[in-house]
Amino acid sequence: MAVPRFWREIPNRYNLVGARCGNCNKVLFPPRYICPYCRRMGKLEPYRLKRRGKVLSYTVVHIAANGFEDQAPYLLAIIELEDGPRLTAQITDCNPDEIKIGDEVEMIFRRMGEESQDGVIYYGFKARRI
């Protein structure tokens, strides 16, 4: 990931800032410029999503993605947030055999990776069981 792209997405990555349509009231994450439901009638405004949600589905990753080798085996889950949107996130601070579908989670602030040893550090959201 390039530094400018990471920087542009800081509000989304740190604070779950998405968008809400003033016309249909739907909440979108990540934010968009046009409401997919209302098209030209949509009125999108920035909206900070609540950090609560629940696990819809999950998988245990044994063959880690680049930069995540030290965390394997780790949990990757589809989370449905209270505000509606679904997102994919790692579940942290949890033994892989203790997670269940339907578990309540909160979205927290963690290190997502780094460019290199002397590169920028990427922070963002992960889920933690409540």
Added chain:
Amino acid sequence: MDVGIVGYGVYIPWYRIRVEEIAKVWGDDPENIKRGLLVEEKSVPGPDEDTATIAVEAARNAVKQAGIDPQGIGAIYVGSESHPYAVKPTATIVAEAIEATPDLTAADYEFACKAGTAGIQTCMGAVEAGMIKYGMAIGSDTAQGAPGDPLEYTAAAGGCAFIVGKNGSETLATIEDTYSYTTDTPDFWRRDMRPYPKHGGRFTGKPAYFKHVLSAANGLLRKLQLTPQDFAYVVFHQPNGKFPMHAAEELGFSKEQVVPGLLAPKIGNTYSGSAMMGLAAVLDQAKPGERILMVSYGSGAGSDAFSIVVRDTIEKKRNATPKVLDYVNRKVNIDYAAYVKFRRLLVK
């Protein structure tokens, strides 16, 4: 002074390693170490945690407990000896993650284990002078001792954030006054680009920790014309469980006054977070009207002493967020192998 605490928040990582696990690796006698340090286990940061993420969790708890609009925070200071970057402030990351940007000033502080309380003093001055409405001071660390060094038994991770504001209906405790004692004492240091600190062994005790902690405490008591009997609780920096007990005894405080704020036996030395988190643990249980003495210590060396009086507001604020003991008890123990992996000590 007419300033007080508007809210506070803490965070301790989930993982712990017991003294036995570390002693096994180096052939030490665990009972001897536990008795000598009064420490049973220490907190360990997860592989995706660092000083910034710990500071953010503590800061978010503080904002929630304070019940304030984070846009009212005019200053954020993060004290640490383990900032993730050598150049690039942790304070800006925290400010962004609590949505306090962009109308504020921010900086990182360094003074071994007392950089967080130096931040509290800066916030007190700026609030009192009317420069800012609220100031946030954070002590956060992911401390490391070299493998095999006695520090490895205690160097822990955790963080604590305090929001300072003008006295009023919002403040849960008044900060009556502060007093600092500072000298050039090389008891513990880390040179640039070096991963682990060096320390003066026994030299870290009498001429360093005790001289500064006792002088700062006595200086504040003299300034306020108070005695240990005027305080319900006393909290010291906790490099281990033993030093604060000795300091309390030396000053004429009882065991009952020091134990509620003593966290080192269960989580180790959280460095910049240590004294502040002890204060938070005391605030979690203190009654309105009670007075608390907190004395931090930073190697190099200096101590900041604070006299704090709890107000009625505490009753309705402190249940908004997890308590210190909730975090102390929420834990999983790991072995030395997992510890080495988490701390990125493996050579691949």
